[in-house]
Amino acid sequence: MTGAPTPEVEDDGWAGANPFAPSFRDDPYPAMNQLRENDPVNETPVGPWRISRHADVVDVFRNAPTSQTLADGSSPNMDDQDRRGSFRDFMLNMDGPEHARLRRLVLGAFTPKALKHIEGEIDRVVDEAMHKALKQGGMEVVEDFALRIPSRMICRIMGLPEEDIDQFTVWTAARTNAFFARFLPEDVVEHTRQAGEQMADYFEEQIKLRRANPREDLLTNLIQSEEKGDRLGDVELAIQAIGLLIAGFETTIGLIGNGTKALIENPDQAELLKKNPDLAKNTVEECLRYDTPVLFNWRVLTEPYEVGGKMLPENAVLWMMLGAANHDPRVHDDPDTMDITRKVINHASFGGGAHTCLGNQLARMEASRAFYAFVSRLPKAEIQYDDCAWSESFFRVLGKMPIEFH
DSSP states (O other), X not given: OBXXXXXXOOOTTSTTOOTTSTTTXXXXXXXXXXXXXXXXXXXXXXXXXXXXXXXXXXXXXXXXOEESSOTTSOOSSSOTTOOTTOGGGSGGGOOHHHHHHHHXXXXXXXXXXXXXXXXXXXXXXXXXXXXXXXXXXXXXXXXXXXXXXXXHHHHHHHTOOGGGHHHHHHHHHHHGGGGGGGGSOHHHHHHHHHHHHHHHHHHHHHHHHHHHSOOSSHHHHHHTOOGGGOOOOHHHHHHHHHHHHHHXXXXXXXXXXXXHHHHHHOHHHHHHHHHOGGGHHHHHHHHHHHSOSOOOEEEEESSOEEETTEEEOTTOEEEEOHHHHHTOTTTSSSTTSOOTTOXXXXXXXXXXXXXXXXXXXXXXXXXXXXXXXXXXHSOOEEEOGGGOEEOSSSSSOEEEOEEEEO
């Protein structure tokens, strides 16, 4: 499948698992499995260390002294020239009290209780997608389903107009490349910067509109936040809004798209879910484990720490290989097989520690309803692989996946 441009990087030192190689995203698991079993704490040719075993990944998230930034405050992965809309000032890239302050200001919007009121809206969007698919005898899974559900929900939560979704789709895919821009080609980096500029312009205008006419939405709540005297300035607010849009948009497209693909390719699992709706939540967890949209994220050691028998130095950059950890046979029996009846699913797909994905409850709610509706209301489907493509996202997110019913 086609997708985002990738750099030409020599494979020497990558142990056969170069995350920037064009073929890696198509099927990364064989290479990641070999890396995990042969060199689980692996120093890459570009500096960071890859951590691949589940126990080591969990240990770093829970116990290691880490930061999101290097000792000098710079990002280990991001583009220093990326100015407006930069993730360097997003809560994900912060630590300690500053991270806690920003996270606290938005966390209330993503609790199960707060999300209860949008359950009906999720079902309405799913119903629309099912009706259209049955009428057409097929579906473009990404556009009509995987993208439509999370995009409309995050727009509703943040108070953004749905007519802007197509623009958000382009922007968010491009901006995900900012997380590892130091390792990407200059043309991709420039496109990423431009998307940041455009998103900053957009959200600064939205902030002006909310200040003049407050509404019942997350953006207004952030503007009006008075907790412990905290107020977000316009620039800081725009950066948090950009990050929240991407967090609630791009990765959930990947979860629903990858999960739907897995259910089509594993019809026995789809049939199990169809007959047992109580398995819907477990199906989401297994899809997150089986084919996570975020294959790796990062941490930086703030002091020396032993990982997998190797003492790593202070300021070492760690790439936490979530996809490899999720397929670790020490934790999951027959890990390369999809099994929605697993009793224990210890995936690492939402990260861990203080930076655990704050939108995980929303993603789970959207995906559980999407997966059950798909298998229970639509005929058996066939993927049109020749017409599939990856998005321009850095993540493992489909950009196009047409299916036909039979």
